[in-house]
Amino acid sequence: MAPNKRGKAKGSSAVSTDSSSSASTDYPSCIRFIPPSSVAITIHAKPGSKIATITDFNDEALGVQIDAPAKDGEANAALLDYISSVIGVKRRQVSIVSGSKSRDKVVVVEEQR
8 A cells, every 4th residue: 555645735734824823813712803893702791799890801701790680681781881881882882692691691892883
């Protein structure tokens, strides 16, 4: 049996690995770009706090304490108000796309229209 040939597939995969490492980012993976002009942020919400504040920032999620109870969507509304004020965008540009009934949420910030 003939030995395996070394083809271009191995060489091209090494090149693609090098290009992905040069495109590394300086921010955690909980923040993702959504083409053409939106950003998704994974948030771990902690409702019922005395003040709204950011408590943690790592690869898994952005930890946010919310000063509203977790009932009737009050904490979700307070979270969106707080995130929009921290980022400096209008409230209508921020929305929850996943996890409206959970503490782990994905919030999308869209560009100004």
